[in-house]
Amino acid sequence: MTTTQLTTARIIRKLILGEDYRSEVVALIDAAFLEYAIDFFKHVVEAKLRHHSIDVDWYRQAMLSPELGKEDIATHAGINIKTVQNMVGTTRKEAVIQVSEAHYDALLKILEDLTGNSDELNLKLTIKFRDVSVDLSITESLVVINALAVKRAALRGGLWSTAGKQVEKPLMTTLCELHHVPKKHYEQTPPAEHAARKGREVDFYLVGDDGKRYRCEVKLMGRGNPESADAAFARDSDVFVADTLSDSVKQNLDGRGILWIEMRGADGVRQFQDVLGKLRIPFTPIDPAELPSALDEVLGRLIAGDSLSSVNMFSVREDAEEYQAEG
16 A cells, blocks of 8 residues: 555545545645655755865755756756746756756855845754754855755645646546446546547546447646636536536536536535436445445555556656646
């Protein structure tokens, strides 16, 4: 049982019970950031111990070294790799190094102006690792804090997006399993003719008694991000599933003849049953009082069968479309 499976299961459970799933993603971000911060501080300690210069050149030499990955170089310099791409149109390593070094020089100038004209602020960061302590000057401390802030922002954007994408197919599978929908009436892998429609694959397919496949688009989005519903129109969807939906989006979906399911609140499961009924897909209704225990049983079975890890592990994609985290 992996962290990915457990996180996916917890998010799905909250969605189906109509609860706010976002606390699970926040916890995932916190864990990833703290793990990164500890590792980052270890590198800082080791780097400063190897360089005895009293200035900040040790940071440039060690933390902006061309031997590091381009994402690490950009982050250590205090800039997001996506920002580099927006600035110069590429993320080739040579370009990333050039932009990162220029940004780092500009950052040092800002810090010099900020700290050199004031005697009121005296900040010193002490890091102790394996009984060895190193002290960072105010400039060094602020460079480190800025790098951590950039990484936190990257983790936040990437994990919100990735968490949503990881859950989409398993959520629909869980709903079908929960209602004992025969396996021939749903599928994750589209037939060739459907994969080619609109140039984009949708997240899930429900299959009617006559073999007709209904395209299902899933978006875990906040009420404040109605633009995400555009995917339902762009991909010619028959069913749209979301965490929350605004009234205007619901009206637009109704006007286009697209069935919708809003998971947040008490009606998501009932709406899913209504969709199955309209599409003439056989299912067994579930007693709301039995939903929590039945859901635990289904999720346990899917985890045991490795059905919640059929997608890649949660990872940061700084260029990913960010899911709406508010609303």
